[in-house]
Amino acid sequence: MRTATITRKTAETDISVEVNLDGSGAYDNQTGVGFFDHMLDQLARHSLIDFTIRAEGDLYIDDHHTVEDVGIALGQALALALGDKKGIRRYGACLLAMDDALVRAALDLSGRPYLVWNVDLPTSRIGTFDTELVREFFSAFSTHGGITLHVDALHGINSHHIAEAAFKAVARALREAVETDPRKADAIPSTKGAL
Numbered sequence: 622m623r624t625a626t627i628t629r630k631t632a633e634t635d636i637s638v639e640v641n642l643d644g645s646g647a648y649d650n651q652t653g654v655g656f657f658d659h660m661l662d663q664l665a666r667h668s669l670i671d672f673t674i675r676a677e678g679d680l681y682i683d684d685h686h687t688v689e690d691v692g693i694a695l696g697q698a699l700a701l702a703l704g705d706k707k708g709i710r711r712y713g714a715c716l717l718a719m720d721d722a723l724v725r726a727a728l729d730l731s732g733r734p735y736l737v738w739n740v741d742l743p744t745s746r747i748g749t750f751d752t753e754l755v756r757e758f759f760s761a762f763s764t765h766g767g768i769t770l771h772v773d774a775l776h777g778i779n780s781h782h783i784a785e786a787a788f789k790a791v792a793r794a795l796r797e798a799v800e801t802d803p804r805k806a807d808a809i810p811s812t813k814g815a816l
Contacts, residue, residue: 623799625701629694633686634678638694642702642799644671652676652691654684656750657758660788661691667792670699670799688754692761699766703799706730711810713797717790722777726790730798732767732816736760740774740787747781755784759791 623642630636648665650658650672665672674695678687703709714727724740736759742752763770772791777783802810809815 623702623704625698627694627698627701629690629697631686631690634676634690636676636678636687636690636694637674638691638698639671639673640695640698640702641671642699645669647671648673650674652687653678653680654687654750656747657684657688657691657754660755660758660785663785663788664792664795667789668795668799670795684751684754685757689757689761692758693765696762696765696768699762699768699799703730705809706732706816707809708801708806709810710798710800710802711816713794713799715790715793715797717786717793719786719789720782721779722782722786723775724777724783724786724790725771725773725775726787726794727771728763728791728794728798729769730767730816731769733769734764734767735769736763737771737773740772740783741777742780742783743778744780747784752780752784755787759787 627638646666646669648662650661676687676691711730716725738756774783
């Protein structure tokens, strides 16, 4: 079974993450950051990866450490659950519309982290949530998950819609990439023989 549990404890945060790549998109995410929990729920639901995330962070300072460290732990859990990546599709992409927002996400579970982020969020806040943290989350997630990730917002005027479309687009691309390829279920998806 492709599952993993990661715990991360620092002077700033105390985090546990459980993932099941072969789940149904079930989620139970509690970070203390309401909008972020909503985005993590979307990431789980639309990737069909089960998430259970618990985070306690120094929210009296701001949300930054909590959001970034959840990205680190979630990326590590994904990489651990993928193991040697035998049989996965490896690549995924999605063009996702949500009201005024249109976001494209493409990714490669290559083991080579790289983030290309072309997403303009027109407001600095969504409620009390700092919109800069959307990029910070995906940067940490892609780096520690070993993911080449490109996210481009092609249209959008509402920051909530753009951010949510980004999470959903990445989720759908991730769903495709982690799936077992029935034509090559016994092979590493690389001419190198390793990822």
